[in-house]
Structure formats: C-alpha cells, structure tokens
Amino acid sequence: MHLTSDLAQLFARDLKRLRQEIEAFPDDATLWRTVPGVTNPAGNLTLHLEGNLREYIGRQLAGIAYQRHRDSEFNQRDLTRSELCNRIASLTEQIPAAIGSLNDADLARQHPEAVLGHPTSTHQVLASLLGHLNYHLGQIDYLRRTLTTAGAIPLAGLD
Secondary structure, three states, X not given: OOHHHHHHHHHXXXXXXXXXXXXXXXXXXXXXXXXXXXXXXXXXXXXXHHHHHHHHHHHHHHOOOOOOOHHHHHXXXXXXXXXXXXXXXXXXXXXXXXXXXXXXXXXXXXXXXXXXXXXXXXXHHHHHHHHHHHHHHHHHHXXXXXXXXXXXXXXXXXX
C-alpha cells in the first residue's frame, strides 16, 4: 500500500468511530453536557474536529470551499445526534478521498499553513491531524462513558 491510501483508510476508520460514538449517546441533550473539570461537551468536540478537518485537509489541500468559524465550534449547542452524524458522514466522504488523491510529492511539500507553528510538510500535518482526531475521539468516548455510565462500544476497524 501507499502512504496516502494508508492515511486515507485511517481517517475513514476514525471518522466512522466518531460517528459510532455520537450514535451511542442516549439522547441529543447528553451530547451537550460535561462533567466537573471538563469544558467542552462531545457535541462541541465533534464540531471542532469537523472544522479542523474541513479547513486543513478539505479547503487547504483539496480546494473544497469552506469558511471556518472556530468560535462557533465551541459555542454552538443546538445540533441533534442526527445532524452531527450527517456532518460526519460528509467528512467521511470528503476527507479520505482528499488524502487519497495526494501523491508522494504532495506529502513532501510544505503544507499551505504553518499548522504546527512553523513550516511543516503535508505528511507531518496529516499525522498531526490524525493524532488530534484520536485525542478528541478519546475525550468523547470518556465523556459518553462518564455521563451515561455505559461501557465501551464495539468500534470500527480497518475495512
């Protein structure tokens, strides 16, 4: 396999996992709750992941029109599980395809924005974005378990 197809598969898997986590919340209201010491509910973490991926991969690498509103990623609190899952489904179609269309020269090229605070290769940015996705995916899982006292859910693997 090629690195871009490997990365595309990993993003597809983890976006599917994100959707599974959101679907596992018992109701829409629980998506917007937190526990003491936690600022961002699962719904906002999902919106933040969407904005991050649409900006740094969709818009900057694939040229997909998008205007990011980062503040609303953390302030909006009125979407349903179904609406969030529809957004994740759209990401699952766009993001892996955008990554899969890259070649070795694209991966080695400097990413259009200094995402990590300094000029960085697209390959490094994609690795960082995958880590960022998994970091927040873990937070969402932990919040769901804490708020609902439910346990782990079977998660998607590589198809």
